Amino acid sequence: MKKVIAQTEIDVNEEGYMTEFSQWSKEICVCLADEQDICMTEKHWEVIEYIHEKHNNEEPLSIRGIKKSGVINIKEFYSLFPGGPLKKSTLIAGIPKPKSCI
Amino acid sequence: MGKTKVKKMLFILSKATIENAYAAFVMANGARMEGIESEIFFTFFGLEAIQKKKLNHLHVATVGNPAMHMPTMLGGLPGVEALATKMMKKEMEKLDMPPIGEFLEILSDSGCKLWGCKLAVDMFHLKREDLIDELDDIITIGDFYSRADQEGTHLLFI
Numbered sequence: 050m051k052k053v054i055a056q057t058e059i060d061v062n063e064e065g066y067m068t069e070f071s072q073w074s075k076e077i078c079v080c081l082a083d084e085q086d087i088c089m090t091e092k093h094w095e096v097i098e099y100i101h102e103k104h105n106n107e108e109p110l111s112i113r114g115i116k117k118s119g120v121i122n123i124k125e126f127y128s129l130f131p132g133g134p135l136k137k138s139t140l141i142a143g144i145p146k147p148k149s150c151i
Numbered sequence: 152m153g154k155t156k157v158k159k160m161l162f163i164l165s166k167a168t169i170e171n172a173y174a175a176f177v178m179a180n181g182a183r184m185e186g187i188e189s190e191i192f193f194t195f196f197g198l199e200a201i202q203k204k205k206l207n208h209l210h211v212a213t214v215g216n217p218a219m220h221m222p223t224m225l226g227g228l229p230g231v232e233a234l235a236t237k238m239m240k241k242e243m244e245k246l247d248m249p250p251i252g253e254f255l256e257i258l259s260d261s262g263c264k265l266w267g268c269k270l271a272v273d274m275f276h277l278k279r280e281d282l283i284d285e286l287d288d289i290i291t292i293g294d295f296y297s298r299a300d301q302e303g304t305h306l307l308f309i
Contacts, residue, residue, distance in 0.1 A: 109247075112184065112257055113249050113257060114247075116253075124260045132186035133184055133185050134184070151177060151180065151248055151249075
């Protein structure tokens with residue numbers, strides 16, 4: 050389905066995840082974050098960058114991976130993206146929701 | 152976002168075989184990842200999963216476990232339990248499942264509360280320092296039930 054955000058039309062699935070990463074931009078990211086009541090800070094951008102890097106390398110995301118990332122620890126990750134950090138950060142980063150159970 | 156009416160999950164872990172401990176840990180961690188509150192109450196033999204000296208030596212149950220698909224007598228032979236445990240740990244490592252100690256750290260950092268059962272701690276003559284540093288406290292079952300006083304709370308015995 051289509052969604053208009055930051056004066057741009059983007060493709061999303063029924064859960065609101067972007068289906069075309071090429072449509073992602075920082076402006077769209079800020080608006081998606083705003084919809085999740087998240088105000089982007091320097092640290093948020095660092096996490097988004099880390100997530101994109103993992104996605105580009107086709108490495109799966111997990112909470113254990115966050116622990117080892119060297120970018121952020123688990124406590125900070127939960128406080129930056131309250132209410133489910135992996136699903137919220139990936140939604141904002143414009144990549145598919147992780148399928149992992151751990 | 153997936154929608155659920157579950158707001159809080161309370162787990163009671165009473166056995167510290169690998170399969171039981173991981174069932175509780177994966178579900179408690181999964182709850183936090185979905186934005187659901189979660190807590191684990193370690194009681195009876197479940198306490199072994201939070202004892203510093205024992206948590207790295209948990210085993211998979213080879214006796215009386217129908218999923219093992221081996222005769223019960225065979226499961227009791229020397230070395231069989233250790234071998235099955237080793238094989239299980241290898242498979243879990245392939246899936247990037249953390250070892251028990253690291254999993255407890257992850258749970259604690261994720262905001263999952265970890266509780267020791269007072270009655271069981273007394274029964275096994277354990278001290279606070281025998282248990283992991285991440286433990287939130289040693290509480291009674293009454294204290295634990297009072298933590299369920301909220302809409303959308305579920306209790307699960309493992």
